Amino acid sequence: MKTQYPQGKQITFILAIILNLTCISDMERASNFPVKDVCNDFGNIDPKTIPPESTYFDEKFKRRLVFISSYQTVPYDLLTNAIQIKDEKTLNxxxxxxxxxxxxGRNDKSPIYEKIEFVKERKRNLSQGLLKGINQDEIINVEIQDTESIEKLYNGLRYFFNFRAGKKEANSLLRKFIESHFNNIEYKYYNSLEFDGDEFKFKESIDELHKIKNTKKYIYLRIMPYQLSDLFEWSEYDFKRQSYSFIMYNEPFRFQDWMKEDRFEMQKSFSVQIPQIEAKEFKRSWIERDQSQDHYERDGNFEYYEKQRYLIAEILFKVENGFEDKEAWGDCSNYSIYWEKPPIEVDCKLREDLRRKKLNLVPVRYRFENIRENKVFHNY
Incomplete structure (x- = not known):
């Protein structure tokens, strides 16, 4: 019987099957010898401590992978030599x-983060550009790069700052900064689960929050959103001034129960200068999303939609005191604090010391980069 393949193609097909079976075999073998205790030196692990039987070469991604558990792998180079990372994608x-x-899933940095070549180069560029002339000790750095947090930006940056920052997995310094702006920090801590009765630990926590409140004056935000409208509400193009402007989303449907926890506001919109010749494209693929290179991927029997992230947004906000709550209730029978009149069935005391200050975010400098098109807009 004649084969449907020419002889050369048949040999190639057979070799491909053999290679695939070999790869699967290597992967199964490696999964039986996962490497343990990698977190303390993650990114700078001595290669000699990684057994060869725990690794295999992935033909699809052309990378050597290491099994960390029976189902999770990490590229060998990221586990052992992350200091040499030189690009945004690999760092993420x-x-x-x-x-x-x-x-x-918490959004904190690895122990070697500050030693990575790409991070050090980026800091040098920041000190000469967007953060030039700004005291580094007065800045809170908020870098959002995990996919989960970016996926949850559908309610805008206001939602992230107010809701996600209150969660344990969010940026810890931003969370402490928000906590520090309660008018009576001591009261809040005494009436929270974070106070375990240790007076010395309590005093250290209070001192830390007071220091943050008194010294931090700026928030530096760095994020790779899918589109700039994920962060802010944008105006139509102003042909006379050749600019777009943005402000925080403020529609009631975008923030519901957590609206009463809202600590941030932008009292004025902020202009971004875009030449008229580039205004249409800026709206099409920066403010809105260019989906031309998004595609479906198949992994075994599963298909998933892969969205490319090609934008980098960097914004320096100056933080100013805004309006305060008009009233506040504490010592409530349900252990809650209210910033509006509590339900009639809940007994509370009026606590003026619990009134919170609104924090007004004033954009000072911006830098928007499209890494796919190698194009940058900034105002410094």
């Missing part, structure tokens, strides 16, 4: 791997 991959394995 490294940080997401670390957060997933060692922080259970």
């Amino acid at each position: 991959e490294f940080e997401e791997s670390y957060a997933s394995l060692c922080l259970k």
Whole structure:
């Protein structure tokens, strides 16, 4: 019987099957020898401590992978030599791997983050550009790069700052900054689960919050959103001034129960200068999303939609005191604090000391980059 393949193609087909079976075999073998205790030195692990039987070469991604558990892998180079990372994509991959394995999704940095070549170069560029002339000790750095947080930006940056920042997995310094702006920090801590009765630990926590409140004056935000409208509400193009402007989303349907926890506001919109010749494209693929390179991927029997992230947004906000709550209730029978009149069935005391200050975010400098088109807009 004649084969349907020419002889050369038949040999190639057979070799492909053999290679695929070999790869599967290597992967199964490696999954039986996962490497343990990688978090303390994640990114800078001595290669000699990684058994060869725990690794395999992935033909699809052309990378050597290491099994960390029976189902989770990390690229060998990220586990052992992350200091040499030199691009944004690889840095994001490294940080997401670390957060997933060692922080259970929390958005904190790895121990070697500050030593990574790309991070050091970026800091040098910041000190000469967007953060030039700003005292670094007065800045809170908020870098959002994990996919989960970016997916939850559908309610805008206001939602992230107010809701996500209150969660344990969010940026810890931003969370403490928000906590520090309660008018009576001591009262809040005494009436929270974070106070365990240790007076010395309590005093250290209070001192830390007071220091943050008194010294931090700026928030530096760095994020890779899918589109700039995920962060802010944008105006139509102003042909006379050749600019777009943005402000925080403020529609009631965008923030519901957590609206009473809202601590941030932008009292005025902020202009972004875009030449008229580029205004249409800026709206099409920066403010809105260019989906031309999004595509479906198939992994075994599953298909998933892969959205490319090609934008980097960097914004420096100056933080100013805004309006205060008109009233506040504490010592409530249900252990809650209210900033509007509590339900009639709840007994509370009027506590003026619990009135919170609104924090007004004033954009000072911006830098928007499209890494796919190698194009940047900034105002410094």
